[in-house]
Amino acid sequence: MDFQLSEEHIAVRDAARDFAQNVLKPGVIERDEKQQFPTEEIKQLGELGFMGMMVDPKYGGGGMDTISYVLAMEEISKVDASTSVVMSVNNSLVCWGIEKYGTEEQKQKYLRPLATGEKIGAFCLSEPEAGSDATSQRTTAIDKGDYYLLNGTKNWITNGGSASYYIVIAQTDVEKGHKGINAFIVDKEWEGFTVGAKENKMGIRASDTHTLMFTDVKVPKENRIGEDGFGFSFAMKVLSGGRIGIASQALGIASGAMELAIAYSKERAAFGKPISQHQAIAFKLADMATTVEASRLLCLKAAWLKDQGLNFDKESAMAKVFASKTAMDVATEAVQVHGGYGFVKEYHVERLMRDAKITQIYEGTTEVQKIVISRSILR
Ligand code: CAA
Numbered sequence: 001m002d003f004q005l006s007e008e009h010i011a012v013r014d015a016a017r018d019f020a021q022n023v024l025k026p027g028v029i030e031r032d033e034k035q036q037f038p039t040e041e042i043k044q045l046g047e048l049g050f051m052g053m054m055v056d057p058k059y060g061g062g063g064m065d066t067i068s069y070v071l072a073m074e075e076i077s078k079v080d081a082s083t084s085v086v087m088s089v090n091n092s093l094v095c096w097g098i099e100k101y102g103t104e105e106q107k108q109k110y111l112r113p114l115a116t117g118e119k120i121g122a123f124c125l126s127e128p129e130a131g132s133d134a135t136s137q138r139t140t141a142i143d144k145g146d147y148y149l150l151n152g153t154k155n156w157i158t159n160g161g162s163a164s165y166y167i168v169i170a171q172t173d174v175e176k177g178h179k180g181i182n183a184f185i186v187d188k189e190w191e192g193f194t195v196g197a198k199e200n201k202m203g204i205r206a207s208d209t210h211t212l213m214f215t216d217v218k219v220p221k222e223n224r225i226g227e228d229g230f231g232f233s234f235a236m237k238v239l240s241g242g243r244i245g246i247a248s249q250a251l252g253i254a255s256g257a258m259e260l261a262i263a264y265s266k267e268r269a270a271f272g273k274p275i276s277q278h279q280a281i282a283f284k285l286a287d288m289a290t291t292v293e294a295s296r297l298l299c300l301k302a303a304w305l306k307d308q309g310l311n312f313d314k315e316s317a318m319a320k321v322f323a324s325k326t327a328m329d330v331a332t333e334a335v336q337v338h339g340g341y342g343f344v345k346e347y348h349v350e351r352l353m354r355d356a357k358i359t360q361i362y363e364g365t366t367e368v369q370k371i372v373i374s375r376s377i378l379r
């Protein structure tokens with residue numbers, strides 16, 4: 001067992017930290033306020049190799065491991081969780097899914113531009129009637145010989161407006177239930193694909209979340225991912241990896257809020273001494289440091305298991321449950337440590353508190369993670 005990061009891991013973490021502090025931080029408040037997608041910043045993340053971090057370099061990726069991904073996600077999320085969710089969806093839901101289960105033709109055509117950040121991807125599972133209950137897919141893809149006819153509505157789709165390629169989960173055979181579900185790669189330019197209005201959100205406001213409508217979209221057979229009926233397993237496998245990304249996002253929000261709280265508590269004086277010298281504040285910081293460290297260890301353990309080729313479904317769910325609760329707790333307490341200043345935008349902690357909440361909802365709510373964990377330990 002080795003708790004030391006390698007030189008390569010430190011280099012990735014430092015590159016992500018520099019980018020977050022120097023490129024993302026200056027505009028983060030304005031992008032949040034204006035709900036402005038970080039177009040230029042995402043382009044630069046692509047140039048750094050961070051949009052397809054774990055993809056083989058032969059497909060234009062960064063060739064890094066999942067530990068590197070956790071480290072980078074933490075640093076980017078400390079500053080800008082809107083940008084990190086774009087990065088997370090592209091890396092772990094879209095690129096990883098295509099690289100692991102796609103055909104060579106799909107990899108050449110779609111993975112390469114996604115891995116370099118030239119194009120952005122989206123992952124479309126949720127529907128108005130199928131959120132946590134993900135097998136209740138209403139979107140249909142009817143086999144018409146050499147193509148499928150896709151009809152239905154997906155909602156809450158991250159990168160909904162800015163993506164070029166979408167992995168869409170749809171029911172191909174209702175009789176077969178979850179065994180009659182498939183995953184398809186869909187191009188935004190295809191006829192019948194409509195992007196609906198952008199959601200006006202509490203947090204991660206600079207990311208774009210949209211409803212998508214599909215009306216008689218012709219999806220070529222070769223755009224199905226995997227064998228017929230593999231779609232639901234595909235979604236679950238991809239989400240297991242995605243949950244490491246979102247857990248790391250939550251870890252970053254928590255550690256970012258903690259760092260701000262520590263710095264502020266040393267500067268702000270009350271009753272003749274820095275507030276950090278009041279035990280009530282110092283103990284809050286101690287609790288933050290403990291839960292942030294525990295979250296980091298859970299994220300790294302899940303990432304390590306994935307890198308070893310071992311099963312990590314339970315561990316990624318545990319990391320997400322714990323880190324997302326930590327993000328909520330730490331960000332809320334960081335606002336408290338800042339007093340009134342914590343309630344205004346320029347001190348950053350109010351945004352981190354708003355951004356923290358979504359980590360308990362998307363890529364499977366806390367309750368869904370507990371379903372995954374409890375089924376695993378009771379099996
Ligand atoms: N790997 C492979 N297969 C899996 C699996 C996994 N990790 N988990 C389940 N399956 C398989 C099961 O084995 C089963 O197949 P068999 O019958 O052949 O054995 C099939 O999938 C159905 O599984 P369940 O019976 O467990 O299904 P369920 O209806 O009880 O639901 C659930 C399980 C865990 C609640 C699942 O529906 C779920 O994860 N829901 C949440 C959906 C979700 O996370 N959505 C996120 C959308 S993406 C997103 O949110 C992105 C973003 O914000 C940025």
Ligand code: FAD
Nearest residue numbers: 123124125126131132133156157158209362363364365367
């Ligand atoms: P519901 O499933 O209706 O759940 C409502 C409540 O009931 C929750 O508290 C839930 O935990 C609880 N609940 C439900 N079933 C159970 C149960 N069996 N036991 C105990 N409690 C239960 N989806 C995508 O496919 N792609 C995306 O890119 C994407 N991005 C998103 C971005 C944002 C900003 C948001 C808000 C959502 C996004 N989602 C995305 C959707 C997200 O994954 C779903 O919102 C989430 O899975 C929950 O589904 P729901 O909203 O339908 O809630």
